[in-house]
Amino acid sequence: MMEEALGWAGDGLPPGALVMIKDCVAAKGGFFLTFFLKRLLVPSNVASGRSKVVFVGMAEPFSHYGRIAKKQGCNLIQARDNGQFVFLDMMAAGNHLTSERRREQAVSPLQRLYQIVNESVKRMQTGNENDRVVIMVDDASLLEVSAGGRSDQVLAFLQYCRAINSGHNRCSVVVLVHGDTDITYGAAGLDNGGYVEHGEQRVASLAHELDHIADVVISVDPLSTGLANDVHGQVGNPNSPVPSCGI
Amino acid sequence: MAEAVARQLRDGVAVGEQAPAVMVRDTLDTRAGPAICDHFFSSLCSNIEAGRAQAKGLVAVALRRTPESYTAASLYGKGNSRRGSWLQVVDCYTDPLGWNCRGVDAKNEVSSDRADSAAQSLICHDISDLTGLLASVLQSGQASVNKQATVQFAVLIDSVSVLLRYHTLPALTSFLSSLRSCEQVSAVMWLVHADLHESRVIASIEYLSTTVIYVEPQLRLLSESKILNIRRGRLRARTKKRNGRVREQVEEFHIELGGVNFTPVILAKDLQPPNLMKTTTPKVQFNLDLSEKEREDRSRVILPFEHQGDGREAHIYDGRPDTLDSDFEKLGINRGYAKETVIQNIEPTQGAVGEIHYLRDSDDERPDSDEDPDDDLDI
Secondary structure (H helix, E strand, O other), X not given: OHHHHHOOOOOOOOOOOEXXXXXXXXXXXXXXXXXHHHHHHOOOOOOOOOEEEEEEEOOXXXXXXXXXXXXXXXXXXXHHHOOOEEEEEOOOOOOHHHHHHHHOOOOOHHHHHHHHHHHHHHHHOOOOOOOEEEEEEEOHHHHHHHOOOOHHHHHHHHHHHHHOEEOOEEOEEEEEEEOOOOHHHOOOOOOOOOEEEEOOEEEXXXXXXXXXXXXXXXXXXXXXXXXXXXXXXXXXXXXXXXXXXXX | OHHHHHHHHHHOOOOOOOOOEEEEEEOOOOOOHHHHHHHHHXXXXXXXXXXXXXXXXXXXXXXXXXXXXXXXXXXXXXOOOOOOOOEEEEEOOOOOOOOOXXXXXXXXXXXXXXXXXXXXXXXXXXXXXXXXXXXHHHHHHHHHOOOOOOOOEEEEEXXXXXXXXXXXXXXXXXXXXXXHHOOOEEEEEEEEEHHHOOXXXXXXXXXXXXXXXXXXXXXXXXXXXXXXXXXXXXXXEEEEOOOOOEEEEEEEEEEEOOEEEEEEOOOHHHHOOOOOOOOOOOOOOOOOOOOHHHHHHHHHOOOOOOOOXXXXXXXXXXXXXXXXXXXXXHOOOOOHHHHHHHHHHHOOOOOOOOOOOOOOXXXXXXXXXXXXXXXXXXX
């Protein structure tokens, strides 16, 4: 049902598409990333093509995703060994981002991260022009922290990722963003309509900006009726004619 | 209304004036702004290909979508498999900040990528340089009209919101004004997401526009109707005419696979008959209106302390004989009507239950007058 809601044709995400998963503290959307990993790395039928994934992990280590994906029938270690899956661990000490940053101080952190992602995509190319590469980011809120709070750098990074060419196709991007970690939902709990005070100029929040440019927005919310044993939340896609489904 | 906007883009600029500017503004309530922009873009492309438009070329500044999306056959003209060089794209999508240019001073470099002859685009490597961007737009425009200096071209900016990430409002408005002032520019169109910016920013950009198209939801935004609002909505177009008048039109739109369909809207004021009597009485549980008999009785009530409009002096009974009558009697003047009034006032009517006897404190006391009682003071 989720595939139908997303308009998934079975051959992977559309080239150049941006899929945004927006969650909150009450209903976390991290499980959607492993859902996408399984759908992309383990196709449901032989006729459908396989996609390759570059995963930018800033929130959890590789073992976390490997453990959950294994329960769902997807072996990330095997996919990594086959060259189908690349995991960029931004949490480990001495990772690509921090070690390279010492040498090239002139570039911004997200520019350096883009160069690493671009190199990873180029290394994965096998010469098959129909290969599709999906770049997954967990999560955009931590990207914003790395950029020093500059949401324009995060948006530029995601746009650059979408513009990377892999064969005939541009890369698709799946990004998780927390809809309730902006200053508007801070300690005071005030809602300024999606605006963040940034000096004298008010700017829209990262989730708000992404909402406009994303091709697909998946919103993960808690149930309006409260907690339940069997159903933990609901998922909505405002772009789809299929109504929300419970999980 | 949509046809009027398409005509405005087609007819272009009048001699001695700035190019018309069409601004499409939307919010997250509808997300239909890009689709509406695409509709007018396709319409303008059709007119240019058919030779009906003043502009002979079109420059698309790609900030929000890929350059190749503008060259897709489904976006312009129906059945055309290949477009000519009249459509040029300034690619601000692939490398807007110069991150792909290593070891090269990308600040002022504008390179062209013509590997694919169908994708005639000029790549912009520094979106923060508006002067360079303006030069790229004009350069692409001249290429679209085969460098003929007297032929005009139109410009489409697919997202001013992206430009506002990197530029201040004064810089952006200066850029848009310069574009409109260029002699070769026939018409300009841009898209803005109104909920991403402050209202003063949107208002400033609206002032630069000759036509503002508000893309609004058809229904009030409810959680259940969010899905419906993606495909349907309402367009409100405010156009400033040359004679200074502002015209506003409303239409409903429906986004389908083949394009956007527009249907006129019958406003509520047009349904209401002009001679409909509106009552101003508030709606309460008791009756505040007067019947005809009550109106007549009210008109016959003699109000105290006021003249009745019959030319006679109002006489107020103050509890003692009328001194004025006695003065008139001395002069031999009969003021019978006053006395009758007094008598009429003090005579008990048949069936009356009581009387009022008013005794003044002092008969010597003069009746109240308008004179200042302190006038006789000699200090």
